[in-house]
Amino acid sequence: MKKKMFTKIAAVSVIGGSMLLSAACSNESSSTDSKGKQEIKITYRSGGGTNKGLTDWLNKEIIPEFEKDHPKVDVKLAPLNVSEGDYFAKVALMLKSKNTAPDIVTEDTFMVNSDASAGYLEPLDDRIKDWSDWSNYNDSVKQGVIAQDGKTYGVPYNTDSRGLWYNKDLFKKAGLPVPWEPKSWDDILQAAETIKDKLPGVTPLWMNSGKATGEATSMQTFEMLLSGTDTWLYDNDSKKWVVKGQGLTDSFKFIDTVYENKLGPSLSQVLNGTGGAVAYQQLMPKGKLAIGLDGFWQTGNWGESGAAPWPDAFKTLGFAAMPTQKGQAPGTTTMSGGWALSIPKNSKNKDAAWDFIKLASSKENNLSLLQKERNLTPRDDVAKEQSYQEIPMFKEATEFLSFTHFRPAVDKYPTVSTQIQSLVEGVVTDKITPEEAAKQYQSNVTKIVGEDNVIEK
DSSP states (O other), X not given: OOOOOOBOOOTTOOOOOOOBOOOOXXXXXXXXXXXXXXXXXXXXXXXXXXXXXXXXXXIIIIHHHHHHHOTTEEEEEOOBOSOHHHHHHHHHHHHHOTTTOOSEEEEXXXXXXXXXXXXXXXXXXXXXXXXXXXXXXXXXXXXXXXXXXXXXXXXXXXXXXXXXXXXXXXXXXXXXXXXXXXXXXXXXHHHHHHHHHHOTTSEEEEOOOSGGGTHIIIIIIIIHHHTTTTOOSEETTTTEEEEEOHHHHHHHHHHHHHHHTTOXXXXXXHTSTTHHHIIIIIITTTTOEEEEEEEGGGGGGTSTTSSSOOTTHHHHEEXXXXXXXXXXXXXXXXXXXXXXXXOBTTOSOHHHHHHHHHHHTSHHHHHHHHHHHOOBOSBHHHHTOHHHHXXXXXXXXXHGGGGEEOOOOSTTHHHHHHHHHHHHHHHHTTSSOHHHHHHHHHHHHHHHHOGGGEEXX
């Protein structure tokens, strides 16, 4: 019996998976700049055109408003211009030391529990209890951002869903149906084969497939596939990792088929850390990519302030739900995650950092951010705003959340995720077969979590 967390939510609700970080203590030692002002530093990822909307929002809206209300505080951005995988590694190193830790850090939900368990993050519970806005956050989001110790370690500023982006113009040229509603994995492969035959020079299907794209390979590709099978990564009832199941092998096989049949991009493109930027900032706007398995947030690339403005994007593209493997119930699947503003344990200005997070997380400011970066909101009140619901593709992306899945909220997940990335790349580069990948997964994950913490399905 498969152990998936299917979470049904209302169309205006969104699910997050971000974990919230905290700032306590008002008697902390303070960091000041040359002018004698308190200084708070904010670290986030900016590599490959990522988070341009977030950067603009901080620079043009939030920081000026905050500094006006807090004239004795200077806010400095300290972005890391690195790939996603490198971001998590660098942040972990920064958080260890008082000399390098920022005052606010953006945390991907899958890293919150790990960083909290390592003692890098400050719990926010004492602050949140006196913050009236917290009642406006979706209850599912709140549960998704609580670490194993039961404490909250951040305030989420977005969440997401994933599906199949497809170019309607290319589909029509290839004689494929529009709207496209694939019912199984075979339907996806057949559409990609048709694109390959009918439209030379167009990449049929893009999936993140290497170690360089980090969690995007684990979550957007492998786990999206696995969530549509009868196997899941983690059994919540027994609290054990599933290390053997047909779904694991079949997910590796699907990935292998894409590359063996030359339905995917060149390895030089997909195994690069900037693969996502290549796919959605270059190939797709130029009509050179037919299908992309990825997240709703990619729309942020194509807006006026995006990394690759594309006025016709929402006329040209469709966003299809990812089908389950054989069309079995519930028929479609997706994964949800998100990002949070967190306060490192080694922050020197926790009180100012918390004030900044509260301002940035207000209803008006969250709505403004998500209109720029085109992500889903963790706030129920923002989700009800007409201007939010009118965001292109919002309706489709929200409907996918009816049957969403989350990454295991356990501290071994990041390490297991790196195994997934390595094995996917091994399959893509023909170093191992899908069957060998499944066996190595069983062996490697068992070593990571211990024999007492694994089961077979």
